[in-house]
Amino acid sequence: MLEAFFMAADILNQLAEAVVDGDDDLAEELAYKALEEGVDPYDAIVNGLARGMAIVSDQYEKGEAFVPHLLLASGAMYAGMDILSPEMIKEGEAMQAVGVIGTIEGDVHDIGKNLVKTMLSAGGFEMIDLGADVPIEKFVETAKERKADIISMSALMTTTMTNMEKVIEILQEEGIRDSMKVMIGGAPVSEEYASGIGADSTHPDAMHASAWASEAVKELEPKAARWSEEKINLGKIKYREILAKKTVSDKVDVGLETANKIKEEFESIGVKSKEEMTHIDRTISAMSDKKVDHLPVYPLACGVLRKFVPVTYKEYATNEDAFVQSAYLGSKYLDLDMFVGLIDLSATSADFGCKIKYPEDDTPSSEGHIKDYEKIEVPELKEGTRGYELVMASKKAKEKLNKELNTPFVGFHEGPLLTLTQLMGADRVLMDMKTQPDVVLEAVQKCTDYVCQLSELFFNEDACDALCIDNLWSNNVIMSEQDYWKFDGKFVYDQQIPIFKQYNQPYIIHNCADAVHFETQIRKFGTALYSYAYYEKSRDKGSQNYADLIPKYGDMCCMMGEVNPVEFMDGSAAGVQKVKDDTKNLLENVLPVLKENGLQSKYILSSGCEIPPGGPLTTVQAMVNVVKELGPELQKNIMG
Numbered sequence: 001m002l003e004a005f006f007m008a009a010d011i012l013n014q015l016a017e018a019v020v021d022g023d024d025d026l027a028e029e030l031a032y033k034a035l036e037e038g039v040d041p042y043d044a045i046v047n048g049l050a051r052g053m054a055i056v057s058d059q060y061e062k063g064e065a066f067v068p069h070l071l072l073a074s075g076a077m078y079a080g081m082d083i084l085s086p087e088m089i090k091e092g093e094a095m096q097a098v099g100v101i102g103t104i105e106g107d108v109h110d111i112g113k114n115l116v117k118t119m120l121s122a123g124g125f126e127m128i129d130l131g132a133d134v135p136i137e138k139f140v141e142t143a144k145e146r147k148a149d150i151i152s153m154s155a156l157m158t159t160t161m162t163n164m165e166k167v168i169e170i171l172q173e174e175g176i177r178d179s180m181k182v183m184i185g186g187a188p189v190s191e192e193y194a195s196g197i198g199a200d201s202t203h204p205d206a207m208h209a210s211a212w213a214s215e216a217v218k219e220l221e222p223k224a225a226r227w228s229e230e231k232i233n234l235g236k237i238k239y240r241e242i243l244a245k246k247t248v249s250d251k252v253d254v255g256l257e258t259a260n261k262i263k264e265e266f267e268s269i270g271v272k273s274k275e276e277m278t279h280i281d282r283t284i285s286a287m288s289d290k291k292v293d294h295l296p297v298y299p300l301a302c303g304v305l306r307k308f309v310p311v312t313y314k315e316y317a318t319n320e321d322a323f324v325q326s327a328y329l330g331s332k333y334l335d336l337d338m339f340v341g342l343i344d345l346s347a348t349s350a351d352f353g354c355k356i357k358y359p360e361d362d363t364p365s366s367e368g369h370i371k372d373y374e375k376i377e378v379p380e381l382k383e384g385t386r387g388y389e390l391v392m393a394s395k396k397a398k399e400k401l402n403k404e405l406n407t408p409f410v411g412f413h414e415g416p417l418l419t420l421t422q423l424m425g426a427d428r429v430l431m432d433m434k435t436q437p438d439v440v441l442e443a444v445q446k447c448t449d450y451v452c453q454l455s456e457l458f459f460n461e462d463a464c465d466a467l468c469i470d471n472l473w474s475n476n477v478i479m480s481e482q483d484y485w486k487f488d489g490k491f492v493y494d495q496q497i498p499i500f501k502q503y504n505q506p507y508i509i510h511n512c513a514d515a516v517h518f519e520t521q522i523r524k525f526g527t528a529l530y531s532y533a534y535y536e537k538s539r540d541k542g543s544q545n546y547a548d549l550i551p552k553y554g555d556m557c558c559m560m561g562e563v564n565p566v567e568f569m570d571g572s573a574a575g576v577q578k579v580k581d582d583t584k585n586l587l588e589n590v591l592p593v594l595k596e597n598g599l600q601s602k603y604i605l606s607s608g609c610e611i612p613p614g615g616p617l618t619t620v621q622a623m624v625n626v627v628k629e630l631g632p633e634l635q636k637n638i639m640g
């Protein structure tokens, strides 16, 4: 008897360890062994597999494990669960609650969603995973079909997070809102937002989400009662009034409306102030810390500028004239100190064979990933490829911006690992880094070959005044510094940076991740301009702002950030004011920090990440105008 008890305890520990080690085969083997030895399958899941997952999750929260580790552990947990769950159902163990999970329509981010799914599965839920970019109706249909106990929606982007409200509205209309719990989450979601749209809750991470969900479903009435016709009819009546109050406003194209307003203003008044320096002189001077009339300002307005033409996003991204006109008119009407030619993050992966989806009000995303690493072949960079067309469109834009506006044009393309994750899917690559590192390294090498050719073509064609590379994956929250170096950094350092040196070009990085491995990406790379985002809530994980970064890197690198890009979506009077206030604050605070560090102009006021393409342009204008209005006097007063 005692022996059986110890044997069971031993198997449970081994199951937990197999999950911690991310060993699928062992988890499977131990699951069979547990059944053979008569271990209760429910016990094996909860106290074996799920406990292992909780251990890894805890390590992740403490910064001791990273996303690839979590994903592998999750794979091992599912491998064991596939064997144990059917036995548990056979034995009639506790009825499993059913959860429907997905990332909302328009949003392809799925790493966080997958972690939430794993933790809910570990918490005993049967999870139906609808994937990413899930159509609104699909959540409702599936919840109805499966008489779900909970819906879990993720949103990583402010531009599409409003689609979650639409799901809840349909649940209300159909009278089934109270038949289940609704939980939402993702970086931009706050508690106020969740309760405002009628969700039951939100949580900052997967562990808390699962803990809450397990308790919340216990509050639900028995399934038959809450899914009965009577209950549904009552639900329809209950929400009729609430829904009627929501004003049904026709969708206004805020981008177009504000672009027209700015154009009209410009035509009648012209550019407001007479500037002492040209945009090119100001930007170049700031990069080398020379005297300026005011610090340069460029909220990362890229695709959103298409509204001045106007053209669709697909045209902006694929048609040379549409791109050139957007860059030109946007830079002219908004009086920008530079323009960065970011079209989307899939130009290089598209050339490797990845399919691209072009929504109108959102940035394009890659879909239809390649399955086999063996199928990856370095494309020829020639006419007809997106890379080549990007260089040619950039060249025209550069000539026009330089000649007619004295505005510098910064070319933009993806780095090696970003190309690979776009091509194969991020989760997949992150896991393969641990299970088949050599295969991944070979694939990164192929991406590096193409990315290097593209940088070279930019320089050979004189298609930009400087070139910016999106090296996104240097993220503390996702990957350790060693892994970042091994799978991206080393390739950039050994192969791409020498090309920049050969052409005597500064290396420029854009990275909007939460908490970046700055030492590698700035000091080791010798980066001259770094565009970064700052997340207050990720401060403990390593997110840093100008006050941290200028003292550390100001001598070697010009930093460029950090008014939150999300703010630019709110074109109301209050929203515009918020952008103005935050810009003013940043300007007033950056200058003394520069001075304290013996610098006078080495900072560019920006937005840390691209301005969402479906937003208004008045907020972009507000940021530029504040710097133009207050900058010269502050510059004189503080710098002398």
Ligand code: B12
Pocket (backbone or CB within 6 Å): 067, 106, 107, 108, 109, 110, 111, 112, 113, 115, 116, 152, 153, 154, 155, 156, 157, 158, 159, 183, 184, 185, 186, 187, 188, 201, 202, 203, 204, 205, 206, 207, 209, 344, 345, 362, 363, 364, 365, 422, 425, 426, 427, 472, 475, 477, 478, 512, 513, 514, 533, 535, 565, 566, 608, 609, 610, 612
């Ligand atoms: C990795 C990444 C990508 C990868 C995604 C790969 C993938 N398969 O997921 C790629 C390169 C594809 C990508 C693309 C884009 N991205 Co991106 N990306 C990121 C980045 C750096 C990290 C996201 C991440 O995986 N974090 C790690 C995971 C573990 O965290 P998480 O997702 O937040 O999940 C945790 C919690 O939020 C919570 N949680 C998650 N879901 C749920 C659900 C519930 C119910 C609950 C309770 C909790 C919960 O638990 C999770 C685990 O603990 C973020 C920066 C950031 N701060 O988020 C930008 C970011 C999300 N991206 C952004 C942008 C703009 C884009 C692009 C538009 C870029 C472009 N110009 O093309 C495209 C999107 C295209 C599209 N239509 O979707 C912006 C969004 C800004 C905005 N408008 O709101 C961000 C915030 C960067 C920024 N500073 O602006 N991106």
